[in-house]
Structure formats: structure tokens, C-alpha cells
Amino acid sequence: MLELRDVTGGYGRITILNGTSFTIPKASITTIIGPNGAGKSTVFKAIFGLLSIHSGQILLDGEDVTRRTPAEMIARGVTYVPQGRNVVPQLSVYHNLELGGITSRDQARVKRRIEEVMDQFQILREFKDRKAIELSGGQQKQLEVARALLLDPKLMLIDEPSIGLSPNIVQEVFQTLIRLRDLGVTILMVEQNAKAALAMSDYGIVLELGQTRMHDRADKLLKDPRVGQLFLGGHVEETV
Numbered sequence: 142m143l144e145l146r147d148v149t150g151g152y153g154r155i156t157i158l159n160g161t162s163f164t165i166p167k168a169s170i171t172t173i174i175g176p177n178g179a180g181k182s183t184v185f186k187a188i189f190g191l192l193s194i195h196s197g198q199i200l201l202d203g204e205d206v207t208r209r210t211p212a213e214m215i216a217r218g219v220t221y222v223p224q225g226r227n228v229v230p231q232l233s234v235y236h237n238l239e240l241g242g243i244t245s246r247d248q249a250r251v252k253r254r255i256e257e258v259m260d261q262f263q264i265l266r267e268f269k270d271r272k273a274i275e276l277s278g279g280q281q282k283q284l285e286v287a288r289a290l291l292l293d294p295k296l297m298l299i300d301e302p303s304i305g306l307s308p309n310i311v312q313e314v315f316q317t318l319i320r321l322r323d324l325g326v327t328i329l330m331v332e333q334n335a336k337a338a339l340a341m342s343d344y345g346i347v348l349e350l351g352q353t354r355m356h357d358r359a360d361k362l363l364k365d366p367r368v369g370q371l372f373l374g375g376h377v378e379e380t381v
């Protein structure tokens with residue numbers, strides 16, 4: 142569904158992606174792991190039209206979408222949930238949801254979608270008149286995910302959804318993503334919390350220095366000693 146072919150790009154003259162390549166299938170969850178500064182978030186910016194791409198190609202359902210603007214990517218069903226807290230704290234949950242549909246010309250449809258999305262996220266219906274800042278961290282993440290769903294995305298890019306959340310709440314957010322995957326949404330996620338993220342993913346990608354080092358089924362990566370040593374706190378016996 143999404144393919145990166147030998148993408149290079151970066152910020153100004155600094156090159157961060159050094160030939161990143163991978164393919165992800167429809168209705169799957171893929172997690173990108175890798176050391177700090179590997180370029181994981183930069184991959185998302187490249188896909189979403191926020192990075193200067195020097196060479197290579199990005200294909201979405203076979204269409205070349207390299208160097209499209211964010212608005213063009215949204216129109217093609219791609220949505221991006223950046224790292225950190227991205228709700229407007231003083232606005233109500235409902236108003237935050239409305240922001241997800243602000244670019245749509247069909248506001249009646251946005252209203253219908255808000256109702257549908259609130260059916261999926263009962264907690265948001267319950268708290269719809271509360272200020273977003275009054276929600277817990279996990280609930281705010283749910284709100285961001287829900288808002289990203291308003292335009293019926295087919296591909297969701299989600300950057301470190303677990304940051305700052307307690308393990309129970311992380312599991313709730315992950316369950317939400319699994320539910321979306323089961324409804325046919327393709328999810329590409331970046332996570333520091335590599336073990337928990339791979340455990341709920343279909344595929345995993347290890348990125349280092351802006352290159353894909355490994356790409357396999359998530360369960361295989363979880364058992365791979367190289368991944369264990371680097372990212373999962375595991376140890377590999379030294380062979381002399």
C-alpha cells in the first residue's frame with residue numbers, strides 16, 4: 142500500500158534519510174524502531190510532504206506521491222498524528238474533534254463523522270463538553286487518534302503514541318490502533334517502547350542512520366538477538 146524506494150532527504154543541507162526503502166501492506170500495523178536520531182520521525186515527515194526529498198520515490202497504492210504537500214496527502218487519505226500533545230487544551234473535546242474536519246467542504250458530513258467516531262470512543266462522548274486539558278494523557282491521545290479519523294484515513298502515521306503514558310494506558314491506546322487495523326486502516330507507527338509496540342504489530346522496521354537495517358514480521362524481530370541487544374534490553378552471548 143505504501144512504498145518508499147531509496148528515499149534520501151533531510152533538513153537544508155543535512156541529509157537524514159540515506160536511502161530508506163520499505164513496503165507496508167494494507168490493513169496492517171508496522172512499527173519503526175531505532176536509536177535516537179535514526180530518522181524515524183523524519184520518515185513520517187517525508188511521507189507527509191514536510192521534508193525536502195533529494196531523491197527516491199514514495200508510492201501510495203501505486204501512485205507516485207513524492208513531494209506532495211500535506212493537504213494533498215490528506216486528500217489521498219493519509220493522516221499524521223505527531224509526537225507529543227496536539228490537542229487544544231482550552232477547547233472542549235467536541236471542538237477539538239471538529240478541528241479534524243476543518244479542511245472539509247462538507248461540514249454536515251463532518252458532524253455525522255464526529256457522531257460515528259464518538260460511537261467508537263465512548264469516553265469522548267462522555268467527556269465531549271469537557272476541556273481537552275481535563276482529560277488524562279491517554280484520553281488525550283485517544284482524542285488525537287479520533288480526530289485523525291474524521292476524514293476516513295486509509296493510512297495513519299502515528300509518532301510515539303505511548304510517550305508519557307502509564308503501561309495500562311499504553312495498552313488501551315494500542316488496542317485502539319488494533320481495532321482500527323481490523324477496520325481496514327493501515328498504521329505506520331514510531332515507538333521508543335519497542336517491545337510493547339512490536340508485540341502488538343504485524344511488522345517491524347529497524348532504522349539506523351536513515352536506512353532500513355531490518356524489516357520483518359514483528360514476532361520474528363522480537364525474537365531476533367540483534368534487536369534484543371540493541372533495543373529490547375536483551376543480551377546476546379559473546380562468541381569469541
Ligand SMILES: Nc1ncnc2c1ncn2[C@@H]1O[C@H](COP(=O)(O)OP(=O)(O)OP(=O)(O)O)[C@@H](O)[C@H]1O
Nearest residue numbers: 152155157175176177178179180181182183184333
Ligand atoms: N527540523 C529539523 N531541522 C534540522 N534537523 C532536524 C530537524 N528535525 C530533526 N532533525 C535532525 O534529524 C535527525 C533525525 O531526527 P528524527 O527526529 O527523525 O529522529 P528519530 O529517529 O525520530 O529520533 P528520536 O527517537 O530521538 O525521536 C536528528 O539528528 C535531528 O537532530
